[in-house]
Amino acid sequence: MIKATDICKNYGEGNVLDNLCLQVKSGQFCIITGPSGTGKSTLLNVLSGLDSFQSGCLKLMDTETLTLSHSKTAEFRRKNIGFIFQSYNLISSKTALENVALPLKYNRVKYFHRRSMAITALDKMGLGDKLHSYPHQLSGGQQQRVAVARALVTRPKILFCDEPTGNLDSESAGLVMDGIISLRNSGSAIVMITHDKSLVNMADCAYILKDGKLWEDK
Numbered sequence: 001m002i003k004a005t006d007i008c009k010n011y012g013e014g015n016v017l018d019n020l021c022l023q024v025k026s027g028q029f030c031i032i033t034g035p036s037g038t039g040k041s042t043l044l045n046v047l048s049g050l051d052s053f054q055s056g057c058l059k060l061m062d063t064e065t066l067t068l069s070h071s072k073t074a075e076f077r078r079k080n081i082g083f084i085f086q087s088y089n090l091i092s093s094k095t096a097l098e099n100v101a102l103p104l105k106y107n108r109v110k111y112f113h114r115r116s117m118a119i120t121a122l123d124k125m126g127l128g129d130k131l132h133s134y135p136h137q138l139s140g141g142q143q144q145r146v147a148v149a150r151a152l153v154t155r156p157k158i159l160f161c162d163e164p165t166g167n168l169d170s171e172s173a174g175l176v177m178d179g180i181i182s183l184r185n186s187g188s189a190i191v192m193i194t195h196d197k198s199l200v201n202m203a204d205c206a207y208i209l210k211d212g213k214l215w216e217d218k
């Protein structure tokens with residue numbers, strides 16, 4: 001599902017990612033840890049096609065996404081990729097329900113269907129009573145769970161998550177992990193960044209990002 005080979009990425013000076021390789025298969029859940037500032041978010045941005053890189057090869061579902069046109073890349077991402085951002089990236093002028101229903105709208109799911117799918121996804125995150133709240137009316141942890149619901153609602157074949165439990169108590173973190181594991185069990189490939197070492201035993205593979213490369217952690 002994900003095959004990254006010899007990826008190099010820098011922001012002008014030294015490489016943040018230095019000949020990095022990673023392979024994640026269908027139904028595999030991969031965790032990446034590492035100290036702050038080592039390039040974990042950079043890695044997810046590169047793997048998901050949100051950010052460019054200087055050299056190397058990246059294939060997602062056997063497609064070299066770099067070779068696609070701008071509009072084909074957008075379509076590929078919309079159909080196949082989910083992303084939970086470290087900073088949530090919710091749309092502030094839309095309610096929780098509208099935020100979660102939006103990717104379904106882009107995928108042309110009909111209004112009533114996408115509304116009920118979004119309600120179910122928010123319910124699973126323990127937010128059934130916050131459907132009509134705007135992001136600024138929600139706590140950080142609630143916003144994070146809206147972002148998780150938004151990423152899971154399309155059942156993406158590949159899911160990238162950047163510290164999806166970072167702001168959560170253990171009960172809410174459990175809801176998030178249940179959603180992620182259920183997606184993995186239906187055959188999706190998951191790459192998750194976390195600082196929470198206790199989650200490593202739920203994963204099929206675990207790596208530490210250090211010196212621009214991934215080192216096995218298990």
Ligand SMILES: Nc1ncnc2c1ncn2[C@@H]1O[C@H](COP(=O)(O)OP(=O)(O)OP(=O)(O)O)[C@@H](O)[C@H]1O
Binds near residue numbers: 040
């Ligand atoms: N847009 C950018 N322009 C220039 N440098 C950047 C940019 N984004 C990140 N960096 C630098 O790249 C390095 C890696 O940053 P990144 O955000 O990937 O780290 P991280 O491992 O996700 O950290 P954290 O655990 O704190 O989230 C840092 O030194 C950062 O300053």
Ligand SMILES: [Mg+2]
Binds near residue numbers: 041042086162
């Ligand atoms: Mg980060």
